[in-house]
Amino acid sequence: GAGVSQSPRYKVAKRGQDVALRCDPISGHVSLFWYQQALGQGPEFLTYFQNEAQLDKSGLPSDRFFAERPEGSVSTLKIQRTQQEDSAVYLCASSPGGGTGDTQYFGPGTRLTVL
Amino acid sequence: QQPVQSPQAVILREGEDAVINCSSSKALYSVHWYRQKHGEAPVFLMILLKGGEQKGHEKISASFNEKKQQSSLYLTASQLSYSGTYFCGTETDYKLSFGAGTTVTVRA
Incomplete structure (x- = not known):
């Protein structure tokens, strides 16, 4: 089937x-994670x-970051007043x-550039 | 706290072997290994749960020593397709903390 898009x-x-980034998880998957990956680094939990x-929203770097998943499938990560x-x-x-021990399947990512 | 990976980079000729190490200062439930090629999504390789098990995926295998809080990834008889950046993700309470990665370059 289709992967994460x-x-x-x-x-x-x-x-x-303000920007909004969308994630479509694999159909039926219960858990959804957002990570931030800086150049040359590993992903960091958001x-x-x-x-x-x-x-858990302990990794969100500031109150400008907001995420939602209102119907338990698609998720949106919103960043206000980008820096x-x-x-x-x-x-x-x-x-x-x-639960723990589950495999996480990653999407291709959104590359955000703030000028 | 992020796990520490070593080495940072390794260059191999096709057919050579390599070992990538991952160590954590925290007690771990599991270790997840991924490979990421430039501009692409991290691709899942394998997961190792508590118990010191060893798993394999083609000619790539890994071990997990929960007492030492360490895991190692073994690339055997490397192929050109093995090139990429390898990340270990250490799991505590469902969250993954990733190391900075090990860049593997396999040359013909």
Whole structure:
């Protein structure tokens, strides 16, 4: 079946603009994760959903970052008043279960560039 | 806290072997290994759960020593397709913390 998809693949924003990044997880997957990957680094955890519930948002760097998954499938990561330090690749991952030891399947990411 | 990977980079000729190490200062539930090629999604290779098991995927295998909080990934008889950046992800409470990655270049 289809893997995790993300859109847009590339986004250029002027500093101060708001952006919305979309993630379509694998159908039926309970858990959804957002990660931020800076150039030359590994992904860093941002937030975690189990169905529609946001169970962990400890990795969100500031209150300008907001994520939602209202119907337990598609998720949107919104960044308000973007800053240059927000430039990164934003990866979404989903896993079939809601517990530990589950494989996380990653999407191709959205590369955000803030000018 | 992020796990520490070593080496940072390795260059191999086709057919050579390599080992990538991953160590953590925290108790781990599992270790996940991924390979990422430039501009692409990280691709899942394998997951190792507590218990010191060893798993394999084609000619790529891994071990997990939970007492030492370490995992190693073994690339055997490397192929050109093995080139990429390898990340270990250490799991505590469902969250993955990734190392900085090991860049593997396999040359003909």
